[in-house]
Amino acid sequence: MNHNYHIREGIKQGIPVALGYIPIAITFGVLSKAANVTIGEAFLFSSMVYAGASQFMAINMILLGSGFTQIIIATFLLNLRHFLMSASLSQRIEVSNSRLLPFISFGVTDEAFSIASSRDGAVTSAFFMALHLTIYFSWIIATVLGYLIGEILPPSLSSSMVVGLYAMFIAILIPQMKSSGRACFLVLLSGLINTTIKTNNLLPKGWDIVTTISIVSLIGVILEGQVNRREEKDEI
Amino acid sequence: MKSNITLIILGMSVVTYIPRHLPFIISERVSFPPILKSFLSYVPIAALGALIFPDAFLALEGYPLASAMGVAAAGILSYTQKNIFITVAGSITITYLALNFLAR
Numbered sequence: 001m002n003h004n005y006h007i008r009e010g011i012k013q014g015i016p017v018a019l020g021y022i023p024i025a026i027t028f029g030v031l032s033k034a035a036n037v038t039i040g041e042a043f044l045f046s047s048m049v050y051a052g053a054s055q056f057m058a059i060n061m062i063l064l065g066s067g068f069t070q071i072i073i074a075t076f077l078l079n080l081r082h083f084l085m086s087a088s089l090s091q092r093i094e095v096s097n098s099r100l101l102p103f104i105s106f107g108v109t110d111e112a113f114s115i116a117s118s119r120d121g122a123v124t125s126a127f128f129m130a131l132h133l134t135i136y137f138s139w140i141i142a143t144v145l146g147y148l149i150g151e152i153l154p155p156s157l158s159s160s161m162v163v164g165l166y167a168m169f170i171a172i173l174i175p176q177m178k179s180s181g182r183a184c185f186l187v188l189l190s191g192l193i194n195t196t197i198k199t200n201n202l203l204p205k206g207w208d209i210v211t212t213i214s215i216v217s218l219i220g221v222i223l224e225g226q227v228n229r230r231e232e233k234d235e236i
Numbered sequence: 237m238k239s240n241i242t243l244i245i246l247g248m249s250v251v252t253y254i255p256r257h258l259p260f261i262i263s264e265r266v267s268f269p270p271i272l273k274s275f276l277s278y279v280p281i282a283a284l285g286a287l288i289f290p291d292a293f294l295a296l297e298g299y300p301l302a303s304a305m306g307v308a309a310a311g312i313l314s315y316t317q318k319n320i321f322i323t324v325a326g327s328i329t330i331t332y333l334a335l336n337f338l339a340r
Contacts, residue, residue, distance in 0.1 A: 013320075015321075016320055016321065016324045019324075020324075037241060038241075041241050041242065041245060044242070044245045045245055045248075048245055048246070048248075048249040049245060049248045049249045049252055050249075050252070051252050054248065054252065058244060058248060062241065062244070068240070068243065068244060068247065071244055071247075071248065072244070072247040072248060072251055075247075075248045075251055075252060076251040076252075076255075079251070079252045079255060079256075080255050081283070082252070082255045082256045083255035083256075083258065083259060084276075084279050084283070085279065085283060086255065086256050086257070086258070086259040086260060087259035087262075087263070087276055087279070088276040088277070088279035088280060089259075090259050090260045090262075090263035090264075091263065091268065091273055091276050091277070098264060101257075101260050101261075101264070102257065104260070105253075105256045105257040105259075105260045106253065106256060106257070108256045110283070110287055113280070113283070114280065114283065114284055114287070117279075117280040118280055118284075156332055156335040156336055157332060159295070159296050159299075159302075159331070159335060160306065160328045160329075160331040160332040160335060161328055162295050162296075163292070163295050163296065163302075163303055163306035163307070163327060163328065163331040164306075164324045164325075164327055164328040164331075166287075166288060166291070166292035166295060166306070166307060166310065166327075167306065167307070167309070167310035167313075167314075167323055167324045167326075167327030167328070168320060168323070168324050169284055169287055169288050169292070170288060170292075170307065170310040170311055170314055170323070170327075171310060171313075171314040171320045171323040171324065172284060172320075173281070173284045173285075173288070173314075174311065174314040174315050175314070175318065176281060178315070183281050186278065186281050186282060186285065187281050187282075187284065187285035188285065189285070190281070190282045190283075190284075190285025190286045190289070191285045191286065191288060191289025191290075192289070193286075194285070194286035194289055194290070195289050195290040198290060199290065209283075209286045209287075212282065212285075212286040213279055213282040213283050213286060216278065216281075216282035216285065216286075217275050217276070217278035217279050217282045218275065220274075220275070220277075220278030220281075220282070221271060221274045221275050221278065224274060
């Protein structure tokens with residue numbers, strides 16, 4: 001009963017992401033075909049790598065004739081941010097069966113992480129797996145569809161659906177920013193640092209977001225420490 | 237050449253999976269000190285800030301106004317009500333309208 005509730009919630013919260021992934025995965029399928037990647041390989045890309053930006057990057061690098069090592073290193077750096085996300089989620093998720101862990105960790109994408117870690121209630125493994133699989137299947141199915149049928153969505157609709165993914169991030173953030181001044185400050189700081197690094201190309205791709213998240217989280221710890229110290233003083 | 241791509245996919249999936257899985261293995265074996273836990277509790281909002289800025293505004297190449305309107309619509313909708321579906325659907329609609337009926 002409770003279990004089913006968590007599964008239903010996971011599916012429900014995965015739907016906006018599943019929809020947002022459709023146009024991106026379709027484009028990936030189309031691009032793969034144009035790059036002479038077979039349908040089986042496109043399927044393996046989406047089902048085994050399962051990291052959008054790096055899949056696009058890989059296809060581009062293959063077209064440019066980049067070597068194996070170059071592609072692997074670039075992929076590693078681009079996806080390194082998941083390390084911080086998994087570390088954070090590992091402290092939050094309630095795993096009933098540790099045999100599920102390899103599947104849970106595979107599902108750590110920007111979107112699944114953001115939804116799960118901002119959830120008010122408990123993040124059970126049932127919730128997370130339902131969330132993950134909803135998103136995952138959409139990604140794989142739309143990749144294959146894109147490869148087979150091509151761009152089926154009108155361009156302006158698919159672009160708008162991509163903006164919808166950012167709308168989802170915003171919808172997760174705003175309630176937290178409303179209830180906490182510190183959260184508000186940290187989000188804006190994070191945006192400022194990341195934008196500065198990216199627009200000035202201060203760091204290689206991948207390191208930008210890892211650096212931003214690390215600096216901002218550290219500042220969060222420092223602010224929290226200061227508030228705690230002040231409260232202790234008040235008590236004395 | 238063909239087997240080469242399969243090899244690339246395998247390599248990519250390994251180097252993508254390691255950062256995703258390693259923290260779970262570590263946290264299963266050792267419990268993190270409070271200061272690290274505190275650090276990790278700020279990762280979600282720090283990540284969201286960095287995922288939105290600047291990429292949300294650059295999502296539509298050549299149409300910065302339309303993406304800005306989609307972002308603004310999401311901001312207003314999520315500030316005034318709690319349903320994520322309404323925020324996402326509203327933002328998609330506004331972006332779509334802006335793309336189709338507004339000049340750049």
